[in-house]
Amino acid sequence: MAAVTAIPPFERFYVEQRDIVLGFLRRRLGATAAEDAFQETFLRALRAYPRLEHGEHLRAWVLTIAARLVIDSGRRARPASSQLPDLPVEDGRPAYAQLEHLANGLPPTERAAVVLRYGYDLHYDDIAAALGSSPEAARQAASSGIRRLRAEGEST
Amino acid sequence: MTVSTELDTRFRDAAATAGLLDVGFDVVESPIGPLLMAATERGLCRISFQPDPERHLDQLAKEFGSRVLRSSTAVDVAHEQLDEYFAGSRRGFELDVDLRATAPFAHRVLDELARVPFGETTTYGTLAGRVGAPRAARAVGTVMNRNPLPIVLPCHRVVGSNGSLTGYGGGLHVKEHLLRLEGVLL
Numbered sequence: 001m002a003a004v005t006a007i008p009p010f011e012r013f014y015v016e017q018r019d020i021v022l023g024f025l026r027r028r029l030g031a032t033a034a035e036d037a038f039q040e041t042f043l044r045a046l047r048a049y050p051r052l053e054h055g056e057h058l059r060a061w062v063l064t065i066a067a068r069l070v071i072d073s074g075r076r077a078r079p080a081s082s083q084l085p086d087l088p089v090e091d092g093r094p095a096y097a098q099l100e101h102l103a104n105g106l107p108p109t110e111r112a113a114v115v116l117r118y119g120y121d122l123h124y125d126d127i128a129a130a131l132g133s134s135p136e137a138a139r140q141a142a143s144s145g146i147r148r149l150r151a152e153g154e155s156t
Numbered sequence: 157m158t159v160s161t162e163l164d165t166r167f168r169d170a171a172a173t174a175g176l177l178d179v180g181f182d183v184v185e186s187p188i189g190p191l192l193m194a195a196t197e198r199g200l201c202r203i204s205f206q207p208d209p210e211r212h213l214d215q216l217a218k219e220f221g222s223r224v225l226r227s228s229t230a231v232d233v234a235h236e237q238l239d240e241y242f243a244g245s246r247r248g249f250e251l252d253v254d255l256r257a258t259a260p261f262a263h264r265v266l267d268e269l270a271r272v273p274f275g276e277t278t279t280y281g282t283l284a285g286r287v288g289a290p291r292a293a294r295a296v297g298t299v300m301n302r303n304p305l306p307i308v309l310p311c312h313r314v315v316g317s318n319g320s321l322t323g324y325g326g327g328l329h330v331k332e333h334l335l336r337l338e339g340v341l342l
Contacts, residue, residue: 007222008213008217008222009213009214009216009217009222009224010177010222010223010224010225011209011213011224011225011226012213014225018159018164019157019158019159020157022157022158022159022163023157026157035163038159038163038167039163039166039167039170042167042171043167043170043171043174043176046171046176046177046223046225047176049222049223050221050222050223
């Protein structure tokens with residue numbers, strides 16, 4: 001059985017992620033709105049914490065919560081639809097919901113990069129922070145994920 | 157981007173107030189040194205003479221749940237009563253305690269311990285007798301040594317059968333300090 005990363009006590013998770021989350025929210029919302037969104041992000045994380053199944057990719061996880069809040073706040077900077085691959089539109093679900101489903105078969109890093117980039121409209125610096133890699137590596141992971149999705153789409 | 161103390165405190169207080177924590181803890185100052193205090197929804201669950209939170213996070217998470225967060229709000233009632241005790245204006249604690257992580261025998265011993273009044277002492281053997289295990293004085297000593305709530309559950313009031321102070325988790329000087337505060341030692 002593969003070793004599963006244990007879920008850390010929330011205190012440790014929060015201290016490790018709080019600065020990155022605030023930085024992300026400030027870039028997207030400005031200083032004042034970011035403070036409210038910061039609190040809401042971690043309150044939502046607390047509510048969802050008991051349902052986590054493992055402690056992997058917690059940074060990506062909390063950034064998706066923050067990104068969802070940014071989207072909800074209606075201040076989304078620009079749609080990323082021009083860069084989206086030709087994915088079938090199954091229903092009226094938001095982009096991240098569709099992508100999370102469609103990208104299920106991708107390797108974990110590519111899946112995270114695709115969902116964060118095209119589902120949540122995160123910039124590559126933020127995705128890099130979430131994945132613990134460089135912006136260039138994040139860009140490559142996203143584009144190779146998209147290539148793989150396209151190939152799968154054509155073969156079915 | 158560093159989170160300001162104000163924003164940090166605001167989130168921690170909101171989390172505790174919303175009832176989202178399995179365990180809230182804080183480190184408080186006292187005349188016998190800094191103490192770590194922790195509480196769940198059910199009541200106070202930890203007082204420790206080792207104030208470094210990092211030493212406690214994993215154990216608290218294991219015993220009570222992973223949502224462990226530092227928040228003064230979570231322990232403010234207990235903290236206030238402790239301050240009153242050290243100031244000499246409180247003789248007993250009116251606090252709910254959470255001993256769910258304590259084994260049955262230790263639980264019984266700690267329940268009996270809670271009945272030992274302010275300003276009095278008892279012995280390990282007497283306590284053993286009160287839980288119906290008169291020969292278990294040594295086991296009672298082990299329970300005292302692992303007491304999750306020293307001061308509030310007054311293991312400092314338990315001494316050897318010859319009246320010697322024997323030992324104390326926080327150090328003998330702390331036991332002396334507490335017994336002096338209660339007028340047992342002069």
